[in-house]
Amino acid sequence: MGKALIFVLLLAGCASTAAPDDPRRIWCDHNQPRRDATEITPRAELDRINTHNRLGTAWCGWKP
Numbered sequence: 444m445g446k447a448l449i450f451v452l453l454l455a456g457c458a459s460t461a462a463p464d465d466p467r468r469i470w471c472d473h474n475q476p477r478r479d480a481t482e483i484t485p486r487a488e489l490d491r492i493n494t495h496n497r498l499g500t501a502w503c504g505w506k507p
Contacts, residue, residue, distance in 0.1 A: 471503035 463469050476499055477492045484492075499505040 467502040471499070474499060474503075476505050 474495070477495050480489055480492050496505065496507075500507065
């Protein structure tokens with residue numbers, strides 16, 4: 444019984460995570476502008492690149 448209780452307490456401690464103070468700052472710290480589009484890049488990928496760069500401009504102050 445004692446070992447099971449310790450295991451449950453350890454598991455409960457691992458399951459709780461605090462939300463970051465500023466998730467956008469974390470995103471900005473781990474991303475950079477994408478400049479990998481070429482003339483053969485498919486439209487769907489261009490849309491993903493543009494969305495990524497728009498977020499960076501709005502959240503991180505990236506310059507086009």
